[in-house]
Amino acid sequence: MPELPEVETIKNALSAHVLNHTFTKIEIFIDVCRYPLAPLLDKELCNHRIMELRRRGRYLIIELDNFRALIFHFGMSGSLRVVPADEPRRKHEHAVFYIDNGMTMRFDCPRRFGFIKTCVLSAPGAVPSELAELGVEPLSDEFTGKYLKRRLTGRKQKIKTAIMDNRIVVGVGNIYANESLFLSGISPLREAGTITLRQCNELVRHIRDTLHKAIAAGGTTIADFKSVDGSEGKFVLQLNIYGKEGKPCPRCEDTIVRNIVGGRSAFYCPGCQK
DNA sequence: AGAGATACCTGGGAGC
């Protein structure tokens, strides 16, 4: 699944192929991914220079020279690859962008959880209004224990739900949330507002740590993508708690349990996560 | 307004 580091990777690799180029044609092959794809047929998206690629959270933004922008989200199975225009289309390539250099950029999304939106920017370089509410980047200096504590104060929702809320911090998925709560010794069921500053510091440290490990482990994906063959890399993360229901806790050997929190599986050790 | 539930979708694994 494209996590935050992988979207960054996609952005960097894609830049070389599309920056300062134009799309000459856009084709869609299904009506709807997460949202309708018909807006991609807007002629304003073609024959305008691609000015900049940006990442915000798990969103990729491609900005054109006419205030138009494309916002990509890859859901859990989406990807972009750049291949020659005459290469046969794969089953789940739902949108094909023809580039003025003979290549195509293809949006592949088997589970259709991803999306492509179009938007009009208020100014060059502006944040699309759709993304204005997003919280801080987890690897930035803004994401500190103090910041987290401030955002959690007074919140009654569970801590796991809170750290997965992208209005607070972007890019913390279910696996990261489970793992970083385990490493911090905090139960996912804890009321967010009761987490102390000290625990917030720990949580921030472990979220960053887990992300950094994911980046390191994602190296294969990076290499593959740069070769533009689009093959998926092995995203390997050392998991302590995720998916380990019924197994002994690696820290205290109590039995790991699973609970549904915010509609998602929460794995935790009742012995050492309080 | 805050918080929780749900829809969206399909590949893949489990169970029969």
Added chain:
DNA sequence: TGCTCCCAGGTATCTC
């Protein structure tokens, strides 16, 4: 072997 069922995931939207 082949069938059915259910689950995973992030976001937007709905309801309470």
